[in-house]
Amino acid sequence: MGVYQNAIEYFKRVADSRYVAAGLTSNVDLLVRWDTGVIQKWVDQYATGPRNISNVESMTDLVDMLLFRLPEGGTECFICEEVARTIESSLKMASYGVGGTGAQAACALGSFGVRSLVHLTSFGPQFADLLNYPSLSVYSNGKALPVRQFLRENPERYAPHFILQFHKGAALKFQDQSYTAPVANKIILSWDVINSELPLDHGYFEYAKKNHATALLISGVSGIQQEENLDAKLKEIARLLEGFSQETMVYCECGPFFLKDGYGKYFKELGGKSDIIACSDEELFEINGVSHSSFGGNPYMLMDLLDKFFHTYHPRRGVVIHSRDVSMYYGNPLPEGRDVKSALAMGNMVASAKARYSDYGTREMVFSIADQPDSTVGLQRTKTLEKGGIIAVPTKPVEHPACTIGLGDSFTAGFLSCV
Structure with missing residues (x-):
């Protein structure tokens, strides 16, 4: 045996x-659907360029982190209430976990x-x-x-963790450059004061x-x-x-x-x-x-x-x-x-x-x-x-x-x- x-x-x-x-x-856990149209609008409005960030304190931090992470791979970040509320109101939740x-x-x-x-x-x-x-x-x-x-x-006691899953080939554009995911991965965004x-x-x-x-x-x-x-x-x-x-x-x-x-x-x-x-x-x-x-x-x-x-x-x-x-x-x-x-x-x-x-x-x-x-x-x-x-x-x-x-x-x- x-x-x-x-x-x-x-x-x-x-x-x-x-x-x-x-x-x-x-x-x-809130599993969030990747929506290139919505996220690209955020990039156009807020981005300053790709940055490796673990503590996201603004929408600019969020989109700069996404530009960096799409090619590099997933991570976990802490986010502020402003970013959490924007994600909740703008992106569709696929499921809860x-x-x-x-x-x-x-x-x-x-x-x-x-x-x-x-x-x-x-x-x-x-x-x-x-x-x-x-x-x-x-x-x-x-x-x-x-x-x-x-x-x-x-x-x-509300302390959501958004799991933003992106597929292979997901891409964002900033200043005529494309930032593309080579493989499927996820980014965990936690607004958790508890x-x-x-x-x-x-x-x-x-x-x-x-x-x-x-x-x-x-x-x-x-x-x-x-x-x-x-x-x-x-x-x-x-x-x-x-x-x-x-x-x-x-x-x-x-x-x-x-x-x-x-x-x-x-x-x-x-x-x-x-x-x-x-x-x-x-x-x-x-x-x-x-x-x-x-x-x-x-x-x-x-x-x-x-x-x-x-x-x-x-x-x-x-x-x-x-x-x-x-x-x-x-x-x-x-x-x-x-x-x-x-x-x-x-x-x-x-x-x-x-x-x-x-x-x-x-x-x-x-x-x-x-x-x-x-x-x-x-x-x-x-x-x-x-x-x-x-x-x-x-x-x-x-x-x-x-x-x-x-x-x-x-x-x-x-x-x-x-x-």
């Missing part, structure tokens, strides 16, 4: 015993029937349908509530502890925009992690940080209080100050960076890395009854199901991924990585994905459903 069939059988045995506390942030690793992971877990408790920070009425799973509960005032009851009892402060409900941590969560997901800190706020929030989270028993696997994950040296501060403060620290392969390179372009598929470089990451931040158990071709675990053995190889395979399947079906997969949808071919690059890389003591599982890549949003969050959900 192969690693993927093993993972499916293992999941079936343990799924009913798993209870994942998924935090720490949430928001409404759930944002935030914790909230997205809880949705994925709900879709394939694993119990979860989610810590919501920003939310709107769209969540009534988007988070409506029988196995998903929202923490509120000492209780775990169905999402619709939670929304009835709590006023809306998650930039990251409000934490201390009762959520106590509830997870008291009700024996099998895993506690820590994520969403990367959007904090003030250095002193980041330092204080990390110390607050570190205190809240005290007192969890060994039955709760603390999983500390991150995305791209707004602040310089955010990765270092984050893992230095929380790494030793976590069982597992996790990121993507691209983030691993950035954390170690190495250009991803220098990688060239060299698995020995990957092994060196994993070892450095592990020994710099000292998680109690180990490090998880997810990438397009292979997922990896490096570190100490997990406790008996927690199968890390099956967890990696399950993470791969849940991520690929999201890519293939453009939705969080049911168990049948997730399990169907096992029949797809392994990544050829991942198979080759796995052999070398395993010789270096790394547990590795080649992914099941989707050749023509229907969705590229939330794949890392879906991987996290799959992994935590098995550990």
